[in-house]
Amino acid sequence: MSKRSRIEQEKQTVALLVQLHCQDKHHPQGELCEDCQSLLDYAHQRLDHCKFGENKTVCGDCTVHCYKKEMREKIINIMRYSGPRILFHHPVVAIQHLIDKRNHPPKKNIE
Secondary structure (H helix, E strand, O other), rough: OOOOOOHHHHHHHHHHHHHHHHHHHOOOOOOHHHHHHHHHHHHHHHHOOOHHHHHHOOOHHHOOOOOOOHHHHHHHHHHHHHHHHHHHHHHHHHHHHHHHHOOOOOOOOOO
């Protein structure tokens, strides 16, 4: 079994956070609502273009704020809501995220 990249791990984590938030707050049938899907697509795009690549820290600890202000506010609200709840829904992902947070401390700004 091959190890997933840091970027792929972050994409999975943010997708699960957005899904949990959308299901609980917007009650869509099946897929994400349009706003949450748009935010998730944006987050994945930002991860695809991360300056730190495979050496990145978790996005919440990053010193480079690559999200537009509006999108940053939305993702912060989703993280605040879903972060504590993810442990009950996806404990392995939550624990892996905490390990990543510890093993990949914030980087200095490279802009």
